[in-house]
Amino acid sequence: MEPTTSEPRIGDAFGRTLQRCWAAGMAPGAAFEITERDDGYISTADALRYFTPLDDLSDLDQTAVALARGRILDVGTGAGRHALALQQQGKDVVGLDPSPGAVEVACQRGVAAELGSIAHPPEGIGTFDTLLLLGNNLGLLQGAQAAPGVLRQLASLARPGALLIGTGMDPAGSDPDHAAYQDRNRIRGRMPGQIRMRVRGGAVATEWFDYLLLNPHELDRLIQPSPWRWETIHEQGPKYLAVLHLNPS
């Protein structure tokens, strides 16, 4: 018998969402980011948050923008809100993102954005004094297995003395759906906040990927064997800004 349901087509659902928001003049409610977790949990958020102007950035983000120095790589730049804020302060920043739609929007907004990922940066992109993982992009560490490789790849893009500045979020909380998901992760030997998810939009979805919510202690454990060392941390409730520097040895 013919199946009556089918899976969404694989595509750049995140980039399409940014493009819709941008094309609608960044009107509130014009485009929603829809994420699906592998236990079926769906969440939505107005894509407008990816266009936040400098003055409305959170305190943690503003601190990150202030600390960034030298040649800066905004890893996972999205629509380029942090890159634009940095440019407004006269800083030299390149955006990097694997989403063609995101890169297109960021470029249209005036960001020098390039298509690529941490694992596959564009040839000749060079090295940087500051690497940014903002908008919760410490999540790109993925999990305990992938993180050492990701941290090494980031180090390969870093100049001596470089800073790695990222925002993250402690997944602990009282929501029973999230608590059950974290328990399931523990049983499966995954980090509690290791979220298997995909972004959806229309009939299109991204591939499934792991995105990591982790607390500062968990981040500390991932950093120990890596080329990165703590500089400082700024905490605001469950959210935090981690500032690391490249180990000189």
Ligand SMILES: C[S@@+](CC[C@H](N)C(=O)[O-])C[C@H]1O[C@@H](n2cnc3c(N)ncnc32)[C@H](O)[C@@H]1O
């Ligand atoms: C949560 S969004 C944050 C966007 C932006 N930093 C902001 O705060 O507005 C995550 C971004 O990381 C990008 N991304 C996903 N995997 C990546 C990878 N391996 N390397 C670089 N960027 C990645 C996504 O395409 C997306 O634009």
